[in-house]
Amino acid sequence: MVRNKFYVTTPIYYPNDIPHIGHAYTTLAADVLARWNRLLGREVFFLTGTDEHGKKIEKAAVEKEKSPKEFVDELILKFKEAWEKLNVNYDKFIRTTDKEHEEVVKEILQKVYDAGDIYLGDYEGYYCTGCEAYYTEKDLIQEKGKNLCPIHKKEVELLKEKSYFFKLSKYANLLLEFYEKNPDFILPKKKRVEIINRVKEGLKDLSISRTSFDWGIRLPFDKEHICYVWFDALFNYYSATQENSKKKYWPAEVHLIGKDIIWFHTVYWPAFLMSAGIELPKKVFAHGWWTFDKEKISKSRGKVINVDELISIAGVDSARYFLMRETPFGDDGDFSEKALIDRHNNELADKLGNLVSRVAGLIEKNGIEKKSGVFVLKFEKIAKVKELFDGFEFDKVLNEIFEFIDKCNEYIQGKKPWETGDKKVLYEVADAIKTITILLWPFIPETCEKIAKQFNFEIDYKEIEKPLKIGKIKKGEILFKKL
Numbered sequence: 001m002v003r004n005k006f007y008v009t010t011p012i013y014y015p016n017d018i019p020h021i022g023h024a025y026t027t028l029a030a031d032v033l034a035r036w037n038r039l040l041g042r043e044v045f046f047l048t049g050t051d052e053h054g055k056k057i058e059k060a061a062v063e064k065e066k067s068p069k070e071f072v073d074e075l076i077l078k079f080k081e082a083w084e085k086l087n088v089n090y091d092k093f094i095r096t097t098d099k100e101h102e103e104v105v106k107e108i109l110q111k112v113y114d115a116g117d118i119y120l121g122d123y124e125g126y127y128c129t130g131c132e133a134y135y136t137e138k139d140l141i142q143e144k145g146k147n148l149c150p151i152h153k154k155e156v157e158l159l160k161e162k163s164y165f166f167k168l169s170k171y172a173n174l175l176l177e178f179y180e181k182n183p184d185f186i187l188p189k190k191k192r193v194e195i196i197n198r199v200k201e202g203l204k205d206l207s208i209s210r211t212s213f214d215w216g217i218r219l220p221f222d223k224e225h226i227c228y229v230w231f232d233a234l235f236n237y238y239s240a241t242q243e244n245s246k247k248k249y250w251p252a253e254v255h256l257i258g259k260d261i262i263w264f265h266t267v268y269w270p271a272f273l274m275s276a277g278i279e280l281p282k283k284v285f286a287h288g289w290w291t292f293d294k295e296k297i298s299k300s301r302g303k304v305i306n307v308d309e310l311i312s313i314a315g316v317d318s319a320r321y322f323l324m325r326e327t328p329f330g331d332d333g334d335f336s337e338k339a340l341i342d343r344h345n346n347e348l349a350d351k352l353g354n355l356v357s358r359v360a361g362l363i364e365k366n367g368i369e370k371k372s373g374v375f376v377l378k379f380e381k382i383a384k385v386k387e388l389f390d391g392f393e394f395d396k397v398l399n400e401i402f403e404f405i406d407k408c409n410e411y412i413q414g415k416k417p418w419e420t421g422d423k424k425v426l427y428e429v430a431d432a433i434k435t436i437t438i439l440l441w442p443f444i445p446e447t448c449e450k451i452a453k454q455f456n457f458e459i460d461y462k463e464i465e466k467p468l469k470i471g472k473i474k475k476g477e478i479l480f481k482k483l
């Protein structure tokens with residue numbers, strides 16, 4: 001086992017969606033964690049990708065008169081582009097149509113079948129093609145005599161078919177024991193209690209195959225059946241690590257997900273892994289949802305903000321910063337253009353941008369002289385920041401850094417180096433800017449790389465402890481133009 005490694009995943013996204021703020025949120029959080037762990041010198045593996053099988057894709061492809069594969073090949077480009085635009089630096093983009101993935105899923109299906117955890121039965125249930133999932137009657141919304149999906153509010157179909165079942169019921173007690181021994185497996189904690197209570201009510205066996213469509217992985221022990229999409233999809237996290245050079249990354253340190261898919265990730269997924277005899281991931285963190293001007297984001301109501309719109313408001317780094325700063329990661333947040341612009345102006349431009357440009361300008365004019373001994377402007381919260389990152393409290397990490405930026409601005413205001421020309425004071429603030437920049441890099445990498453270049457240091461955690469090397473510093477371009 002490699003101790004100094006960090007494996008983080010996003011959910012694999014449904015390729016027929018337009019990449020929007022919901023996708024961007026999870027993916028950015030994963031990027032911030034990946035960058036932070038790289039900064040600490042860990043070997044990082046950051047996985048994202050797309051979930052490409054199932055009835056819904058098959059149907060959409062038929063409507064466009066394309067084969068499902070042709071159809072998804074085009075669609076996934078939008079996701080790759082979105083992550084590039086948002087400066088998301090993932091290590092692998094997995095697709096459930098990748099041959100390697102399909103082979104791993106087949107092997108595991110056979111293994112679980114041989115272990116006696118899969119049997120043939122009859123399935124009858126209310127199926128939502130939007131969710132790719134069956135619902136029991138009590139989960140549905142009844143409206144005007146119709147049964148509606150609780151998420152899509154669209155009518156569900158009552159389907160009956162032969163299906164293979166996974167013996168999920170067998171795993172209820174094992175799961176409860178596992179949650180007990182691993183109190184950090186389900187995060188945030190308030191979600192953990194909900195899941196445990198539901199599992200205590202008992203688990204029903206889970207239908208894992210369909211015969212009503214073709215687009216998916218065929219069961220190796222019965223070619224008439226297609227693997228139910230969740231069994232196929234969840235194993236992406238594992239199959240991505242099954243090439244030789246990647247094996248060291250399993251198990252994942254954390255799966256980041258939206259709260260709507262927490263049940264699949266904290267009940268089905270660990271049960272599948274237990275059955276297959278595979279080590280379980282360390283943590284699953286379910287974040288909240290964004291509302292848009294206080295309304296739930298949904299395509300049908302036209303309240304969806306896609307990645308291009310998000311970036312167009314105030315630039316990439318401001319968007320990244322806003323999503324991580326505005327709301328605690330496990331809670332719901334409200335998105336508005338005004339709130340983003342306020343943070344861009346008041347925090348990034350007035351606090352960070354102003355500090356950097358002022359200090360660089362003063363150094364250009366007065367010069368800089370190395371100072372040794374005790375620094376007034378020492379960032380004392382490194383241990384706290386590490387702890388906050390470990391707890392996924394990105395907003396609080398940023399609060400700590402911005403408190404320090406305030407302190408730097410106050411210090412310079414009090415010392416008035418524009419009157420005294422004190423080169424040592426300028427050195428002290430420039431050194432503080434180095435610390436600030438390195439710690440902010442996971443959140444706003446492009447800006448931080450510009451500052452590092454301007455002040456002649458490397459973005460490297462070890463540089464925080466080293467004194468700033470003196471080099472030529474000039475007033476650069478404006479980092480954040482006020483809007």
Ligand SMILES: [Zn+2]
Nearest residue numbers: 128131149152
């Ligand atoms: Zn649905």
